Amino acid sequence: VPNYRLLVEYDGTAFEGWQLQPGGARTVQGALEAALRPVAGGAVRVHGAGRTDAGVHALGQVANAHLARSLPPEVMVRALNAALPRDVAVRAAALVPEHFHARRDARRKRYLYRLWTAPARSPLRDRISLWVPQPLDLAAMRAAAAALCGTHDFASFRAAGSAAPTSVRTLWGLEIAGEAGGEVSLAFEGDGFLRHMVRNLVGTLLEVGRGRRRADSIQAVLAAATRAAAGPTAPARGLVLVAVHYDLDFPSRSGGLEAGEG
Protein backbone atom coordinates (compact mmCIF):
# COMPACT_ATOMS: atom_id res chain seq x y z
CA VAL A 1 0.00 0.00 0.00
CA PRO A 2 1.60 3.35 -1.01
CA ASN A 3 2.45 5.55 1.99
CA TYR A 4 2.62 9.31 1.44
CA ARG A 5 4.37 11.88 3.56
CA LEU A 6 2.73 15.32 3.48
CA LEU A 7 4.23 18.65 4.51
CA VAL A 8 1.32 20.71 5.83
CA GLU A 9 0.90 24.44 6.55
CA TYR A 10 -2.09 25.95 8.34
CA ASP A 11 -3.40 29.06 9.99
CA GLY A 12 -4.75 27.51 13.19
CA THR A 13 -7.02 30.44 14.13
CA ALA A 14 -10.26 28.85 12.90
CA PHE A 15 -9.39 25.22 13.67
CA GLU A 16 -10.19 23.28 16.84
CA GLY A 17 -6.67 21.92 16.67
CA TRP A 18 -5.08 19.11 14.66
CA GLN A 19 -6.84 16.07 16.02
CA LEU A 20 -10.15 14.62 14.82
CA GLN A 21 -12.86 15.09 17.43
CA PRO A 22 -16.25 13.54 17.96
CA GLY A 23 -19.12 15.87 17.07
CA GLY A 24 -17.71 17.32 13.88
CA ALA A 25 -15.43 20.04 15.27
CA ARG A 26 -13.39 21.68 12.51
CA THR A 27 -9.92 20.11 12.73
CA VAL A 28 -6.89 20.02 10.41
CA GLN A 29 -6.82 16.22 10.41
CA GLY A 30 -10.52 16.19 9.51
CA ALA A 31 -9.99 18.67 6.65
CA LEU A 32 -7.09 16.60 5.25
CA GLU A 33 -8.99 13.31 5.49
CA ALA A 34 -12.01 14.86 3.73
CA ALA A 35 -9.81 16.25 0.94
CA LEU A 36 -7.94 12.94 0.54
CA ARG A 37 -11.08 10.79 0.23
CA PRO A 38 -11.87 11.58 -3.44
CA VAL A 39 -8.16 11.57 -4.33
CA ALA A 40 -7.62 8.16 -2.75
CA GLY A 41 -10.96 6.71 -3.81
CA GLY A 42 -12.00 5.86 -0.25
CA ALA A 43 -11.63 6.68 3.44
CA VAL A 44 -8.10 7.55 4.56
CA ARG A 45 -6.53 7.91 8.01
CA VAL A 46 -3.99 10.75 8.34
CA HIS A 47 -1.33 10.60 11.08
CA GLY A 48 0.24 13.90 12.14
CA ALA A 49 3.64 14.36 13.78
CA GLY A 50 2.31 16.81 16.34
CA ARG A 51 -1.22 17.13 17.70
CA THR A 52 -1.31 20.91 17.76
CA ASP A 53 -3.92 22.59 19.98
CA ALA A 54 -6.76 24.84 18.87
CA GLY A 55 -5.34 28.11 17.54
CA VAL A 56 -1.78 26.81 17.06
CA HIS A 57 -0.36 27.26 13.54
CA ALA A 58 1.99 25.15 11.43
CA LEU A 59 4.46 25.97 8.68
CA GLY A 60 5.92 22.47 8.58
CA GLN A 61 3.61 19.92 10.17
CA VAL A 62 4.35 16.45 8.79
CA ALA A 63 1.71 13.78 8.27
CA ASN A 64 1.51 10.41 6.57
CA ALA A 65 -1.34 8.46 5.01
CA HIS A 66 -1.64 5.06 3.35
CA LEU A 67 -3.59 5.33 0.10
CA ALA A 68 -5.25 2.53 -1.81
CA ARG A 69 -3.81 3.88 -5.04
CA SER A 70 -0.59 5.46 -6.20
CA LEU A 71 -0.46 9.01 -7.58
CA PRO A 72 2.41 11.29 -8.62
CA PRO A 73 3.11 13.51 -5.58
CA GLU A 74 2.76 16.71 -7.64
CA VAL A 75 -0.69 15.62 -8.81
CA MET A 76 -1.70 14.86 -5.24
CA VAL A 77 -0.48 18.27 -3.99
CA ARG A 78 -2.51 20.08 -6.64
CA ALA A 79 -5.64 18.00 -6.08
CA LEU A 80 -5.47 18.37 -2.29
CA ASN A 81 -4.86 22.13 -2.37
CA ALA A 82 -7.77 22.64 -4.74
CA ALA A 83 -10.04 20.76 -2.31
CA LEU A 84 -8.71 22.08 1.02
CA PRO A 85 -10.05 25.29 2.62
CA ARG A 86 -7.91 28.45 2.36
CA ASP A 87 -6.44 28.12 5.85
CA VAL A 88 -4.72 24.79 5.23
CA ALA A 89 -2.50 23.57 2.38
CA VAL A 90 -0.12 20.76 1.50
CA ARG A 91 3.27 22.25 0.61
CA ALA A 92 4.76 19.01 -0.66
CA ALA A 93 4.13 15.26 -0.85
CA ALA A 94 6.44 12.29 -1.24
CA LEU A 95 6.17 8.50 -1.41
CA VAL A 96 7.89 7.00 1.62
CA PRO A 97 8.51 3.44 2.91
CA GLU A 98 5.33 1.69 3.99
CA HIS A 99 6.38 1.56 7.66
CA PHE A 100 7.02 5.33 7.98
CA HIS A 101 4.85 6.92 10.67
CA ALA A 102 4.89 10.72 11.01
CA ARG A 103 4.48 10.77 14.79
CA ARG A 104 6.35 7.65 15.96
CA ASP A 105 9.36 8.28 13.71
CA ALA A 106 9.73 12.01 14.49
CA ARG A 107 13.14 12.68 16.07
CA ARG A 108 13.23 16.42 16.40
CA LYS A 109 10.71 19.27 16.32
CA ARG A 110 11.06 22.99 16.00
CA TYR A 111 8.48 25.45 17.34
CA LEU A 112 8.45 29.22 17.16
CA TYR A 113 6.58 31.52 19.53
CA ARG A 114 6.16 35.14 18.42
CA LEU A 115 5.68 38.19 20.63
CA TRP A 116 4.84 41.76 19.73
CA THR A 117 6.27 43.93 22.53
CA ALA A 118 5.30 47.49 21.51
CA PRO A 119 3.01 49.75 23.58
CA ALA A 120 0.21 49.47 20.98
CA ARG A 121 -1.16 46.18 19.65
CA SER A 122 -0.54 45.27 16.00
CA PRO A 123 -3.61 44.17 13.97
CA LEU A 124 -1.47 42.74 11.15
CA ARG A 125 0.37 40.54 13.66
CA ASP A 126 -2.72 39.72 15.72
CA ARG A 127 -3.41 36.20 14.43
CA ILE A 128 0.17 34.99 14.73
CA SER A 129 1.66 36.61 17.80
CA LEU A 130 1.00 37.51 21.41
CA TRP A 131 0.92 41.19 22.27
CA VAL A 132 2.96 42.02 25.38
CA PRO A 133 2.64 45.76 26.10
CA GLN A 134 5.26 45.76 28.87
CA PRO A 135 8.95 46.13 28.00
CA LEU A 136 10.70 42.77 28.47
CA ASP A 137 14.12 42.08 29.97
CA LEU A 138 15.45 39.89 27.17
CA ALA A 139 18.81 39.33 28.90
CA ALA A 140 17.04 37.82 31.92
CA MET A 141 14.85 35.70 29.60
CA ARG A 142 17.96 34.41 27.79
CA ALA A 143 19.58 33.45 31.11
CA ALA A 144 16.45 31.53 32.07
CA ALA A 145 16.33 29.93 28.61
CA ALA A 146 19.88 28.65 29.01
CA ALA A 147 18.89 26.91 32.24
CA LEU A 148 16.03 25.17 30.45
CA CYS A 149 18.20 23.68 27.71
CA GLY A 150 19.39 20.11 28.08
CA THR A 151 17.73 16.92 29.30
CA HIS A 152 15.34 17.54 32.17
CA ASP A 153 12.15 16.28 33.74
CA PHE A 154 9.71 18.88 32.36
CA ALA A 155 6.83 17.78 34.64
CA SER A 156 6.40 21.41 35.83
CA PHE A 157 5.65 22.43 32.24
CA ARG A 158 3.26 19.62 31.37
CA ALA A 159 -0.49 20.19 31.05
CA ALA A 160 -2.53 18.71 33.87
CA GLY A 161 -3.93 15.34 32.83
CA SER A 162 -1.23 14.71 30.21
CA ALA A 163 -0.86 10.96 29.72
CA ALA A 164 2.73 10.76 28.42
CA PRO A 165 4.54 7.89 30.21
CA THR A 166 7.58 10.07 31.01
CA SER A 167 8.04 13.83 31.24
CA VAL A 168 11.78 13.72 30.58
CA ARG A 169 12.62 15.56 27.38
CA THR A 170 15.69 17.08 25.76
CA LEU A 171 15.54 20.72 24.75
CA TRP A 172 18.44 21.19 22.36
CA GLY A 173 17.96 24.85 21.78
CA LEU A 174 15.92 27.83 22.96
CA GLU A 175 16.88 30.98 21.11
CA ILE A 176 15.36 34.36 21.82
CA ALA A 177 15.73 36.77 18.89
CA GLY A 178 14.50 40.29 18.22
CA GLU A 179 14.50 43.36 20.37
CA ALA A 180 12.54 44.72 23.29
CA GLY A 181 9.87 47.10 21.96
CA GLY A 182 9.40 45.21 18.71
CA GLU A 183 9.08 41.66 17.43
CA VAL A 184 10.58 39.01 19.68
CA SER A 185 10.63 35.33 18.76
CA LEU A 186 11.41 32.30 20.87
CA ALA A 187 12.61 29.25 18.90
CA PHE A 188 12.40 25.85 20.60
CA GLU A 189 14.12 22.76 19.30
CA GLY A 190 13.82 19.42 21.06
CA ASP A 191 13.31 15.69 20.73
CA GLY A 192 9.65 16.04 21.67
CA PHE A 193 7.32 18.27 23.61
CA LEU A 194 4.73 17.45 26.27
CA ARG A 195 1.22 18.80 25.93
CA HIS A 196 1.29 22.62 26.43
CA MET A 197 5.02 22.43 27.19
CA VAL A 198 6.10 25.19 24.78
CA ARG A 199 3.27 27.49 25.88
CA ASN A 200 4.05 26.84 29.57
CA LEU A 201 7.73 27.56 28.96
CA VAL A 202 6.76 30.82 27.22
CA GLY A 203 4.42 31.79 30.07
CA THR A 204 7.22 31.23 32.57
CA LEU A 205 9.82 33.08 30.49
CA LEU A 206 7.40 36.01 30.18
CA GLU A 207 7.25 36.23 33.98
CA VAL A 208 11.05 36.41 33.98
CA GLY A 209 10.99 39.07 31.25
CA ARG A 210 8.54 41.17 33.26
CA GLY A 211 10.63 40.93 36.42
CA ARG A 212 8.06 38.84 38.27
CA ARG A 213 10.28 35.78 38.49
CA ARG A 214 14.05 35.49 38.78
CA ALA A 215 16.03 33.91 35.97
CA ASP A 216 17.96 31.80 38.47
CA SER A 217 14.77 30.24 39.84
CA ILE A 218 14.44 27.96 36.80
CA GLN A 219 16.40 25.07 38.37
CA ALA A 220 13.99 25.11 41.30
CA VAL A 221 10.97 25.18 38.96
CA LEU A 222 12.30 22.10 37.13
CA ALA A 223 13.15 20.33 40.42
CA ALA A 224 9.67 20.94 41.84
CA ALA A 225 8.23 18.72 39.11
CA THR A 226 4.76 20.14 39.65
CA ARG A 227 2.72 22.31 37.30
CA ALA A 228 2.05 24.91 40.03
CA ALA A 229 5.76 25.81 40.19
CA ALA A 230 5.83 27.22 36.63
CA GLY A 231 4.10 30.19 35.00
CA PRO A 232 0.77 30.31 33.15
CA THR A 233 0.10 28.80 29.72
CA ALA A 234 0.76 31.40 26.99
CA PRO A 235 -2.05 31.77 24.40
CA ALA A 236 -2.05 29.47 21.36
CA ARG A 237 -2.03 32.31 18.77
CA GLY A 238 1.74 32.95 19.05
CA LEU A 239 2.78 29.34 18.45
CA VAL A 240 3.85 27.77 15.13
CA LEU A 241 5.11 24.25 14.50
CA VAL A 242 7.94 25.10 12.11
CA ALA A 243 9.54 21.76 11.26
CA VAL A 244 9.67 18.06 12.12
CA HIS A 245 12.83 16.09 11.42
CA TYR A 246 13.38 12.37 10.87
CA ASP A 247 16.46 10.13 10.98
CA LEU A 248 16.46 9.42 7.29
CA ASP A 249 15.67 11.49 4.30
CA PHE A 250 13.38 9.02 2.66
CA PRO A 251 13.93 8.82 -1.07
CA SER A 252 10.71 9.13 -2.98
CA ARG A 253 9.81 7.55 -6.28
CA SER A 254 9.01 10.82 -8.01
CA GLY A 255 10.45 13.93 -6.44
CA GLY A 256 11.66 14.36 -2.87
CA LEU A 257 9.79 16.19 -0.15
CA GLU A 258 12.15 19.11 -0.51
CA ALA A 259 11.37 19.51 -4.21
CA GLY A 260 8.04 21.10 -3.46
CA GLU A 261 9.08 23.20 -0.49
CA GLY A 262 8.76 26.95 -0.77
Next chain:
Amino acid sequence: VPNYRLLVEYDGTAFEGWQLQPGGARTVQGALEAALRPVAGGAVRVHGAGRTDAGVHALGQVANAHLARSLPPEVMVRALNAALPRDVAVRAAALVPEHFHARRDARRKRYLYRLWTAPARSPLRDRISLWVPQPLDLAAMRAAAAALCGTHDFASFRAAGSAAPTSVRTLWGLEIAGEAGGEVSLAFEGDGFLRHMVRNLVGTLLEVGRGRRRADSIQAVLAAATRAAAGPTAPARGLVLVAVHYDLDFPSRSGGLEAGEG
Protein backbone atom coordinates in the same frame (compact mmCIF):
# COMPACT_ATOMS: atom_id res chain seq x y z
CA VAL B 1 -9.54 73.21 18.68
CA PRO B 2 -6.86 70.54 19.27
CA ASN B 3 -5.97 68.61 16.13
CA TYR B 4 -4.57 65.10 16.53
CA ARG B 5 -2.57 63.11 14.06
CA LEU B 6 -3.04 59.33 14.33
CA LEU B 7 -0.83 56.59 12.96
CA VAL B 8 -3.18 53.71 12.13
CA GLU B 9 -2.59 50.02 11.40
CA TYR B 10 -5.25 47.63 10.15
CA ASP B 11 -5.84 44.23 8.67
CA GLY B 12 -8.17 45.20 5.82
CA THR B 13 -9.59 41.71 5.22
CA ALA B 14 -12.87 42.27 7.05
CA PHE B 15 -13.29 46.00 6.25
CA GLU B 16 -15.17 47.51 3.32
CA GLY B 17 -12.26 49.86 2.90
CA TRP B 18 -11.27 53.07 4.67
CA GLN B 19 -14.06 55.41 3.75
CA LEU B 20 -17.35 55.84 5.56
CA GLN B 21 -20.25 54.51 3.49
CA PRO B 22 -23.98 54.95 3.64
CA GLY B 23 -25.80 51.88 4.96
CA GLY B 24 -23.46 51.02 7.80
CA ALA B 25 -20.79 49.07 5.92
CA ARG B 26 -17.88 48.19 8.21
CA THR B 27 -15.13 50.72 7.41
CA VAL B 28 -11.91 51.79 9.15
CA GLN B 29 -12.98 55.42 9.25
CA GLY B 30 -16.28 54.36 10.79
CA ALA B 31 -14.54 52.26 13.44
CA LEU B 32 -12.19 55.13 14.35
CA GLU B 33 -14.99 57.69 14.56
CA ALA B 34 -17.03 55.36 16.78
CA ALA B 35 -14.04 54.76 19.08
CA LEU B 36 -13.22 58.51 19.25
CA ARG B 37 -16.74 59.61 20.18
CA PRO B 38 -16.58 58.71 23.91
CA VAL B 39 -12.96 59.87 24.13
CA ALA B 40 -13.77 63.24 22.58
CA GLY B 41 -17.12 63.62 24.24
CA GLY B 42 -18.98 64.06 20.96
CA ALA B 43 -19.08 63.27 17.25
CA VAL B 44 -15.72 63.46 15.47
CA ARG B 45 -14.76 63.49 11.80
CA VAL B 46 -11.59 61.54 10.93
CA HIS B 47 -9.64 62.40 7.74
CA GLY B 48 -7.39 59.69 6.32
CA ALA B 49 -4.35 60.25 4.09
CA GLY B 50 -5.34 57.44 1.73
CA ARG B 51 -8.79 56.03 1.03
CA THR B 52 -7.74 52.39 0.89
CA ASP B 53 -10.10 49.97 -0.87
CA ALA B 54 -11.88 46.99 0.67
CA GLY B 55 -9.32 44.34 1.63
CA VAL B 56 -6.29 46.66 1.49
CA HIS B 57 -4.19 46.76 4.67
CA ALA B 58 -2.23 49.53 6.39
CA LEU B 59 0.81 49.56 8.61
CA GLY B 60 1.16 53.33 8.54
CA GLN B 61 -2.07 55.03 7.49
CA VAL B 62 -2.15 58.59 8.80
CA ALA B 63 -5.33 60.37 9.87
CA ASN B 64 -6.23 63.55 11.67
CA ALA B 65 -9.19 64.60 13.77
CA HIS B 66 -10.19 67.79 15.57
CA LEU B 67 -11.35 67.06 19.09
CA ALA B 68 -13.40 69.28 21.37
CA ARG B 69 -11.04 68.49 24.24
CA SER B 70 -7.36 68.00 24.74
CA LEU B 71 -5.93 64.71 25.96
CA PRO B 72 -2.37 63.44 26.41
CA PRO B 73 -1.60 61.44 23.22
CA GLU B 74 -0.58 58.33 25.21
CA VAL B 75 -3.92 58.36 27.03
CA MET B 76 -5.75 58.69 23.72
CA VAL B 77 -3.82 55.78 22.18
CA ARG B 78 -4.67 53.52 25.10
CA ALA B 79 -8.34 54.54 25.19
CA LEU B 80 -8.76 54.13 21.41
CA ASN B 81 -7.06 50.73 21.28
CA ALA B 82 -9.18 49.45 24.13
CA ALA B 83 -12.33 50.49 22.21
CA LEU B 84 -11.30 49.53 18.65
CA PRO B 85 -11.88 46.03 17.22
CA ARG B 86 -8.88 43.66 17.02
CA ASP B 87 -8.24 44.32 13.32
CA VAL B 88 -7.50 48.03 13.70
CA ALA B 89 -5.27 49.93 16.15
CA VAL B 90 -3.72 53.35 16.65
CA ARG B 91 0.05 52.98 16.85
CA ALA B 92 0.71 56.56 17.93
CA ALA B 93 -0.98 59.95 18.35
CA ALA B 94 0.38 63.48 18.38
CA LEU B 95 -0.97 67.01 18.72
CA VAL B 96 -0.37 68.87 15.44
CA PRO B 97 -1.10 72.40 14.18
CA GLU B 98 -4.80 73.08 13.74
CA HIS B 99 -4.51 73.44 9.95
CA PHE B 100 -2.84 70.04 9.41
CA HIS B 101 -4.88 67.79 7.11
CA ALA B 102 -3.76 64.16 6.68
CA ARG B 103 -4.81 63.89 3.02
CA ARG B 104 -4.21 67.38 1.62
CA ASP B 105 -0.79 67.75 3.27
CA ALA B 106 0.53 64.29 2.34
CA ARG B 107 3.62 64.63 0.15
CA ARG B 108 4.79 61.08 -0.30
CA LYS B 109 3.30 57.61 0.17
CA ARG B 110 4.81 54.18 0.32
CA TYR B 111 2.87 51.03 -0.60
CA LEU B 112 4.00 47.42 -0.51
CA TYR B 113 2.51 44.60 -2.57
CA ARG B 114 3.40 41.06 -1.51
CA LEU B 115 3.45 37.95 -3.69
CA TRP B 116 3.91 34.31 -2.75
CA THR B 117 5.36 32.60 -5.83
CA ALA B 118 5.70 28.94 -4.75
CA PRO B 119 3.86 26.05 -6.44
CA ALA B 120 1.62 25.54 -3.36
CA ARG B 121 -0.41 28.30 -1.71
CA SER B 122 0.57 29.45 1.79
CA PRO B 123 -2.26 29.65 4.37
CA LEU B 124 -0.17 31.72 6.80
CA ARG B 125 0.44 34.30 4.05
CA ASP B 126 -3.09 34.10 2.62
CA ARG B 127 -4.53 37.29 4.10
CA ILE B 128 -1.58 39.50 3.21
CA SER B 129 -0.27 38.31 -0.12
CA LEU B 130 -1.28 37.17 -3.57
CA TRP B 131 -0.42 33.60 -4.51
CA VAL B 132 1.18 33.35 -7.95
CA PRO B 133 1.86 29.66 -8.73
CA GLN B 134 3.82 30.37 -11.93
CA PRO B 135 7.53 31.13 -11.74
CA LEU B 136 8.11 34.84 -12.42
CA ASP B 137 10.84 36.48 -14.49
CA LEU B 138 11.94 39.05 -11.93
CA ALA B 139 14.60 40.55 -14.21
CA ALA B 140 11.94 41.38 -16.81
CA MET B 141 9.69 42.80 -14.08
CA ARG B 142 12.54 45.01 -12.83
CA ALA B 143 13.18 46.31 -16.35
CA ALA B 144 9.49 47.19 -16.68
CA ALA B 145 9.53 48.77 -13.22
CA ALA B 146 12.41 51.05 -14.22
CA ALA B 147 10.36 52.32 -17.18
CA LEU B 148 7.50 53.18 -14.83
CA CYS B 149 9.58 55.33 -12.50
CA GLY B 150 9.55 59.07 -13.00
CA THR B 151 6.83 61.60 -13.80
CA HIS B 152 4.25 60.19 -16.21
CA ASP B 153 0.61 60.40 -17.13
CA PHE B 154 -0.65 57.23 -15.42
CA ALA B 155 -4.09 57.35 -17.08
CA SER B 156 -3.62 53.73 -18.28
CA PHE B 157 -3.38 52.65 -14.65
CA ARG B 158 -6.30 54.63 -13.29
CA ALA B 159 -9.58 52.97 -12.29
CA ALA B 160 -12.46 53.67 -14.65
CA GLY B 161 -14.58 56.50 -13.28
CA SER B 162 -11.76 57.99 -11.18
CA ALA B 163 -12.45 61.69 -10.66
CA ALA B 164 -8.91 62.99 -10.03
CA PRO B 165 -8.39 66.23 -12.04
CA THR B 166 -5.05 65.04 -13.43
CA SER B 167 -3.54 61.59 -13.85
CA VAL B 168 0.06 62.83 -13.88
CA ARG B 169 1.99 61.42 -10.93
CA THR B 170 5.60 60.93 -9.95
CA LEU B 171 6.72 57.43 -9.03
CA TRP B 172 10.03 57.93 -7.22
CA GLY B 173 10.77 54.30 -6.66
CA LEU B 174 9.53 50.83 -7.54
CA GLU B 175 11.71 48.15 -5.98
CA ILE B 176 11.17 44.46 -6.50
CA ALA B 177 12.77 42.35 -3.75
CA GLY B 178 12.79 38.64 -2.98
CA GLU B 179 13.32 35.66 -5.19
CA ALA B 180 11.35 33.68 -7.73
CA GLY B 181 9.79 30.64 -6.03
CA GLY B 182 9.39 32.41 -2.69
CA GLU B 183 8.26 35.73 -1.26
CA VAL B 184 8.46 38.65 -3.66
CA SER B 185 7.58 42.19 -2.66
CA LEU B 186 7.03 45.27 -4.79
CA ALA B 187 7.60 48.59 -2.99
CA PHE B 188 6.07 51.71 -4.54
CA GLU B 189 7.00 55.22 -3.48
CA GLY B 190 5.40 58.26 -5.06
CA ASP B 191 3.85 61.66 -4.53
CA GLY B 192 0.37 60.22 -4.79
CA PHE B 193 -1.49 57.34 -6.35
CA LEU B 194 -4.64 57.27 -8.46
CA ARG B 195 -7.47 54.96 -7.52
CA HIS B 196 -6.36 51.31 -8.14
CA MET B 197 -3.05 52.60 -9.55
CA VAL B 198 -0.78 50.36 -7.48
CA ARG B 199 -2.94 47.29 -8.10
CA ASN B 200 -3.08 48.04 -11.86
CA LEU B 201 0.71 48.46 -11.95
CA VAL B 202 1.09 45.11 -10.15
CA GLY B 203 -1.33 43.40 -12.54
CA THR B 204 0.67 44.72 -15.50
CA LEU B 205 4.04 43.78 -13.97
CA LEU B 206 2.71 40.26 -13.32
CA GLU B 207 1.94 39.91 -17.02
CA VAL B 208 5.55 40.87 -17.73
CA GLY B 209 6.79 38.39 -15.10
CA ARG B 210 4.75 35.59 -16.69
CA GLY B 211 6.09 36.36 -20.16
CA ARG B 212 2.69 37.53 -21.46
CA ARG B 213 3.83 41.11 -21.99
CA ARG B 214 7.23 42.50 -22.97
CA ALA B 215 9.12 44.68 -20.50
CA ASP B 216 9.85 47.20 -23.25
CA SER B 217 6.14 47.69 -23.98
CA ILE B 218 5.70 49.86 -20.86
CA GLN B 219 6.38 53.16 -22.68
CA ALA B 220 3.60 52.30 -25.13
CA VAL B 221 1.22 51.41 -22.29
CA LEU B 222 1.88 54.80 -20.65
CA ALA B 223 1.55 56.65 -23.97
CA ALA B 224 -1.80 54.99 -24.78
CA ALA B 225 -3.33 56.76 -21.75
CA THR B 226 -6.23 54.35 -21.70
CA ARG B 227 -7.06 51.73 -19.09
CA ALA B 228 -7.42 48.98 -21.72
CA ALA B 229 -3.71 49.23 -22.57
CA ALA B 230 -2.57 48.00 -19.14
CA GLY B 231 -3.01 44.70 -17.30
CA PRO B 232 -5.75 43.63 -14.87
CA THR B 233 -6.21 44.97 -11.34
CA ALA B 234 -4.33 42.77 -8.85
CA PRO B 235 -6.38 41.65 -5.80
CA ALA B 236 -6.53 43.92 -2.75
CA ARG B 237 -5.20 41.28 -0.29
CA GLY B 238 -1.52 41.80 -1.26
CA LEU B 239 -1.51 45.57 -0.77
CA VAL B 240 -0.38 47.48 2.34
CA LEU B 241 -0.14 51.24 2.84
CA VAL B 242 3.20 51.33 4.65
CA ALA B 243 3.86 55.02 5.28
CA VAL B 244 2.72 58.56 4.52
CA HIS B 245 5.20 61.41 4.69
CA TYR B 246 4.70 65.16 5.23
CA ASP B 247 6.88 68.20 4.63
CA LEU B 248 7.36 68.99 8.26
CA ASP B 249 7.79 66.83 11.26
CA PHE B 250 5.21 68.52 13.39
CA PRO B 251 6.35 68.94 16.95
CA SER B 252 3.75 67.78 19.41
CA ARG B 253 3.08 69.05 22.90
CA SER B 254 3.63 65.71 24.60
CA GLY B 255 5.62 63.18 22.65
CA GLY B 256 6.22 63.04 18.91
CA LEU B 257 4.51 60.68 16.53
CA GLU B 258 7.66 58.63 16.34
CA ALA B 259 7.81 58.08 20.08
CA GLY B 260 5.07 55.51 19.98
CA GLU B 261 6.09 53.72 16.78
CA GLY B 262 6.96 50.08 17.02
